[in-house]
Amino acid sequence: KYPFPTWLYGAGTIEYLRAMMGWNLVDTTEWRLRYMAGLEKRARPDGYVDYGPLLDAKPQSRRDQHKRVGDTPLNTTDSYPAIDLLRSLIARFPAEAKVVLVRPPVYVTALPAKGTPAEAAAETCRAKMRELAAERPNTALVDWHGYHRPESYDAEAFYDHTHYTNPVARALEADIAAAFERLPGGRR
Numbered sequence: 001k002y003p004f005p006t007w008l009y010g011a012g013t014i015e016y017l018r019a020m021m022g023w024n025l026v027d028t029t030e031w032r033l034r035y036m037a038g039l040e041k042r043a044r045p046d047g048y049v050d051y052g053p054l055l056d057a058k059p060q061s062r063r064d065q066h067k068r069v070g071d072t073p074l075n076t077t078d079s080y081p082a083i084d085l086l087r088s089l090i091a092r093f094p095a096e097a098k099v100v101l102v103r104p105p106v107y108v109t110a111l112p113a114k115g116t117p118a119e120a121a122a123e124t125c126r127a128k129m130r131e132l133a134a135e136r137p138n139t140a141l142v143d144w145h146g147y148h149r150p151e152s153y154d155a156e157a158f159y160d161h162t163h164y165t166n167p168v169a170r171a172l173e174a175d176i177a178a179a180f181e182r183l184p185g186g187r188r
Contacts, residue, residue, distance in 0.1 A: 103145035110161035140179040
């Protein structure tokens with residue numbers, strides 16, 4: 001419904017305040033008031049939703065995750081506009097700012113079959129993310145997306161192809177924290 005909030009990473013306070021007072025604020029005011037009054041339980045005001053209970057109530061999602069969906073090449077060019085946008089956003093950060101890029105896990109049926117053009121496209125994307133992390137100081141990549149992760153083969157670790165359970169989220173969180181700690185300067 002809403003575009004990626006690049007304004008959160010903008011350089012100026014005016015840009016930030018303008019976005020904060022934009023249509024999103026007007027559009028979500030009623031919902032936020034309902035949440036504060038205890039009438040809305042869908043998500044916290046910061047947008048966090050624990051998908052577990054919602055997805056546990058949809059057993060069809062777990063059955064559908066066994067259908068292969070990962071064989072269509074999403075990108076057969078050498079153009080990666082999302083990575084270019086990410087590069088331009090983090091280029092605005094001070095060099096000493098620590099950045100951890102994350103490629104989250106997906107269930108194995110969402111991965112492209114080995115030896116296909118789709119897998120080649122996915123590997124090119126992975127390489128581009130590695131390049132991005134390597135070219136900027138104080139940047140790391142946590143890559144859980146692929147056949148190399150045991151979680152990718154555990155149907156019980158996923159609610160569907162892309163939504164993973166809280167234990168997987170906690171393990172990924174620990175890996176992100178460890179990557180952050182390994183960056184120059186150590187602890188926060």
